[in-house]
Amino acid sequence: MNIRIGFGVDYHQLVAGRNFWLGGVNIPHIKGALGHSDADVLLHAICDAMLGAACLGDIGVHFPDTDESLKGIDSKILLDRSNKLIQEQGFCIVNIDSTLCLQAPKLKDHIPAMQAVIARILSLEVTDVSIKATTTEKMGFVGREEGVVAYATLLLQKK
Ligand SMILES: [Zn+2]
Numbered sequence: 001m002n003i004r005i006g007f008g009v010d011y012h013q014l015v016a017g018r019n020f021w022l023g024g025v026n027i028p029h030i031k032g033a034l035g036h037s038d039a040d041v042l043l044h045a046i047c048d049a050m051l052g053a054a055c056l057g058d059i060g061v062h063f064p065d066t067d068e069s070l071k072g073i074d075s076k077i078l079l080d081r082s083n084k085l086i087q088e089q090g091f092c093i094v095n096i097d098s099t100l101c102l103q104a105p106k107l108k109d110h111i112p113a114m115q116a117v118i119a120r121i122l123s124l125e126v127t128d129v130s131i132k133a134t135t136t137e138k139m140g141f142v143g144r145e146e147g148v149v150a151y152a153t154l155l156l157q158k159k
Pocket of ligand 1: 010011012035039040041044
């Protein structure tokens with residue numbers, strides 16, 4: 001059985017005046033994540049987990065924030081490109097598990113839409129894309145609503 005585990009983590013600042021993209025979904029909020037791309041912290045963590053499982057480095061190697069052509073890019077495109085990179089190595093994703101750390105807003109009602117977007121891009125079932133959310137009980141930079149964190153772990157299988 002040729003399976004590989006991958007892990008990814010990503011952080012972004014939250015600032016006023018930005019759209020808040022999470023898991024490919026635009027979340028209505030008074031702040032959004034700051035970054036060179038659309039700053040979708042969940043999609044970035046999943047990209048890193050995919051690349052890591054295939055030992056292909058990290059998202060910054062393949063999509064550097066110094067690349068002007070990537071400025072403001074939709075992270076769904078980065079997710080699709082990362083998937084193609086692991087497919088070129090003969091891998092496909094078995095399942096994803098992830099956790100978002102965010103004080104506000106509540107994400108429960110948005111999670112099914114995120115699962116659907118990610119499953120569609122990666123040709124998975126929605127039940128293969130687990131997304132959980134937690135606050136940090138008002139502690140630290142997440143608790144002060146200064147930032148958002150995503151953790152993702154996934155399994156790859158060699159076809
Ligand atoms: Zn990121």
